[in-house]
Amino acid sequence: MSYLKKEMKDYWKHNLKYLIILLIVWFAVSFGAGILFVNQLNEIKIGGFKLGFWFAQQGAIYVFVILIFVYIRLMNKLDKKYGFNEDDNL
């Protein structure tokens, strides 16, 4: 039982580490690039887009989608490593 407890603790710590990293990116692309630093980034232009404006209306959304799929991959691996993945026939 205590062995399982330790496993659970380690798994949770790992999970929290992933969450913090992913949420920092989440914050950076939306609140950072799209809102707080939008004017600075707008000085840079890529094609017809000012970069800050692009992050606010396009870029942040693409990154959000990527973040969730990265999270899915990381967690599936983590589940497997600790043997917490569920069988399909469960």
Next chain:
Amino acid sequence: MSIQIWTWILVGITFSLYIGIAIWSRAGSTKEFYVAGGGVSPLANGLATAADWMSAASFISMAGIISFEGYDGSVYLMGWTGGYVLLALLLAPYLRKFGKFTVPDFIGDRYYSNTARSVAVFCALLVSFTYVAGQMQGVGIVFSRFLEVDITTGVIIGMVIVLFYAVLGGMKGITYTQVAQYCVLIFAFMVPAIFISIQMTGHSIPQLGFGSADDNGIFLLDKLDGLHKDLGFSAYTSGSKSTLDVFCITAALMVGTAGLPHVIVRFFTVKKVADARKSAGWALLFIAILYTTAPAIAVFARTNLIETVSNKKYADMPEWFKKWETTGLITFTDKNQDQVIQYVANKELNELEVNRDIMVLANPEIAGLPNWVIALVAAGGLAAALSTAAGLLLVISSSVAHDLIKRMINPKISEKGELIAARASAVVAVCIAGYFGINPPGFVAAVVALAFGLAAASFFPAIVLGIFYKKMNKQGAISGMIVGILLMLFYMTKFKFGWWFGGTKEDWWFGISPEGFGSIAMMANFIVSIIVSKFTPDPPKEVQEIVENIRIPSGAGAAQNH
């Protein structure tokens, strides 16, 4: 064929499709009624969540709002998508592991208290009712504008359809109709967007099109900024709200999205924890297709509109202008009597008022697209409104039948009795929603923003703390939720309805609008919850074990699910 005949055909086909699906997927048990039996595939659940989430507002109004607000409209784009990251990372997998039917179920069990459960039921009902009234109204508007029946008839047709598949099929019926509705609405949204993008920029991908140049080599966004400048509007790409307010509104919409019960409950329908994560990914991908296209439509429509009307003779206006004028959505008052339309930022001189919903509804006509494309927009708008309405009705009926009757009033009710209660409350809810759709209370628009604020201020902190803070107890959670809700209600009623001595923009606390205040109320909830929990007894051992259990996808907890 005329637009009207095309509209009847497309609406007829899609409605029979929804009814067909409802008959095929009837619910036989409460588990099927509340969570579709828990066996929905992640892909199907992703599609259903996307349709559930994207309402009449996303489909009809959002591109128009962005069109008029430019950069400031980004709050909706980031707010209504960024919430899914929170949902996927902080809520969905754990709530799925918890394995119950509703959000009040989680709050009530995690905080071992029927008081907490009642507060949650109250919030769920309040949020869902305000939201559903808006959807019914959306159904009525689409019917009346495209099919020229009156709004009442439109709402009643919509009610009958929703009633049929929500009452018969429960969550199971709703899930599979939502899958079909997603396909209809995304097709209806993308086809005109792609057509117009090709027309204006030569790009078939609208997301790239609005960043490219026109025939003269001038970038579309630069051109639009220039047009805005000439007419006295603030530049399209920079906006006029304060940074703090934009920050707070975005945060409130994100957190509110993650806390909306009709979205959360969709993640109870999949088989396992890994599937809950996966379907959140699919859902956001499907939502992102529409949400990244909307700002492109906004730019195309805005440029088209200004170029068509600004400083042009009123007599030379195209047919669509006259048509939407008769509906009152475009109004022209020739203030200086020169027969020319002056469309400028200065309110004294401006002669043209344009309702923002037109930007999506009339966009295909403005761009001169074929009749079947115009009809498609009507079918898409209906799909968006009906799918969201159905999801909300389910939350209402499960809150009443499951949380109130089964868990609080009469725990001994039989499975069959509970199912009858759930269906009966769905019927009552449809009738109430229909009534508000036909007689919309003036405060609907204000209250929809309130729904997000309320969800942010009540559910989100209670659920997140319930998962991530083992020592959070019932005293902390209940006082946090109550403080959050009351603060939000107070600020909203003060500045939207003028209660408590009212107030104007100058009186906003720190310059934060009522739309953005949800994030402040949410912070208050977090702080109060944590402080109160420090001074009150820890939650019982069993509850702490439940928390440890929901953090692990399987293993130790597998037995609990059965």
